[in-house]
Amino acid sequence: MRNKLALIFFTLYLAGCGFSSGLYKDILKAQDYINNQEFEKAVKVYEAILLKKPSKTIRIKINDQLGDIYSIYLNDYKNSLRHFQSIIDNSNEPLWQVQTLEKMGSIYFDNLKQYDKSRDIYLKLVEFVPALKKQLFYRFKYAESLFYLGKYTKSTKFFESIVQTNNSQTSVQSYYYLGLISFYKQEWFKANDYWFEYLKRETRKDLIVKVKFLIANSFESAEKLKEAYNIYYSILGEYPNPQVIKNRLNSLYKRRVDRKR
8 A cells, every 4th residue: 555655646746747748658557557466567667767867856766666666566675675775876865865774674684684784774774863763663673683693792782772761662572682692692590581571561472472482491491390391381272382382391290200209
């Protein structure tokens, strides 16, 4: 819906500015192709328009449309990034810069898993002057990128600063990542401290079950077998794969019996 509305406004913009009938018809043709989900044909029309070297304003808008079509509908992230980069290179307008960097950051992080690239993109958004309204979100995504790059010390500093803000979304997720970092460092009790804070704030049942499993795993790794058993047992009927929980419970029970002998 967002992209359809953008196309409509784009077409109206062209009509109101008195562009040539040929260009206007080409834009309408591309829009018709998109409405009919013929995305390959739409991009061919748009790419042909760019070869005609329209005004800078039109080039930027078409590059934005192409970037969205390639990434959302065609899963062609290379060409999507190419068109978004063209906007970065040719527009000094802060709105275009921020909007485009955000889209590029999402592609690098979510689709391509190129966390070094997403880190660099989100750092630019964090350092943007004047500070952006979504800076806390960009700081979180920057910290997330660092986490997946294995930069635990640096990402910890960002996550810890984010939890202090008490932002409902980013703080909750930051507690989760702080727990993971401590878990990977085999700091079992510290990991669980973070995850118990996470559980105080999380409302989604599936995520709560997921983190309870991690807490039980952490207790198990710390040889706190009774605590691990109790947590596993509490999610027996909720965990997606009940057999995994049953196996853990059986293993813990045997280990506890062996201890008493």
